[in-house]
Amino acid sequence: MKTRIYTNPPTTVNEKWINTPLIDAEPRILPRVPPAFGIPTDTLNDNVYMHFYETLGIGIDIVTETVFNYPYPYLSEKVCWPILHKRPFVLVGAAHTLELLHHKGFKTFSPTIDETYDTVDDAQKRFGMLTTEIHKICKLSLPDVKNVLLSFKDVCEQNFHTLKALKNNELNQLKASLNDII
């Protein structure tokens, strides 16, 4: 009999990494957004609607990925929302996640946003660098935020098309790698 290890309570995330007093936040349920801009309602999930609703009138997105203190760069659907809505973003996620995005063909927002946080493995230090950057952006006036947004118009447009092509690119890479095997 081999020994398996079970966590109690069951969890898939080890989060004991930062000495911050926890705050209980009241869950907030957002209203559904009515169909707009011809988005086919049957193909988009609630997340898209919520994010679309929240993104109107927003300059720069803060993406809080699924994990932060994690041994692998981790991409989920969360980073897709600012790309779909053509917004620059700051990524609160595992180290080297921006590097993975670059590897997938995306461009990010350095040097306007200091993205050296992505290279820092130490979670607490990385979190400090992220909050410094967020604080810096919050000190900008709204017209300045708009200017930042406009300065990244082409990058955001390119990222949007890279994202739309991502699945096909990955499928083609998978086919090619399988052809190499046998």
Added chain:
Amino acid sequence: MHFNYPPRISATFTDILSKKFDIVEFFDLMTHDNDTIFNVLSKHDSNKFDDNTRILIFHDDTDYYMPHVKYGLKIFNLYQVCCELNIALNSIIFVTNHAGIGAEFRLLLGDDARLPMVIDNVVTFNNDISIPIENFNLHIDTSEINIKYNMLCMMGKKRVHRYALYNFILQNNLSSKIHTTFHGDYQNED
């Protein structure tokens, strides 16, 4: 063999792999705990597998890493189950978004062992990512956006880094600058 793939996993990916290999079992580590994996794999005897027979496993959930241990509990438990059932690890195709996770199998099995085939450079096998993207044709003119907040921060499930960020926003009075939502345990947000 035909499987009813869970809607979370892209059928296009599984079809490509099914055309190349004889897939006799398929599961998603997110939805299968240790005992379920044991029950699923106990139906198979890898001694009877031919060279092209494979078990297909998808892994894009997070894993639990104990301090100073370089492999996650899911990988460890999968390895233990396979040992227990005498399933050869090299009969597994492991598709994941965890780039570099093959090192965990090498730690457990050793460099000389016959390792699983690890495909670790894909993220769009998860339909949560790929379905909205393919159908999204929203035309946003950045120059016409009327900015009301510097930033947006949408947070789903309760996680330590989200609490920390929420603390930071409150303690620095940034809620007028950062449009913030925190859903807690609402629905399946993570």
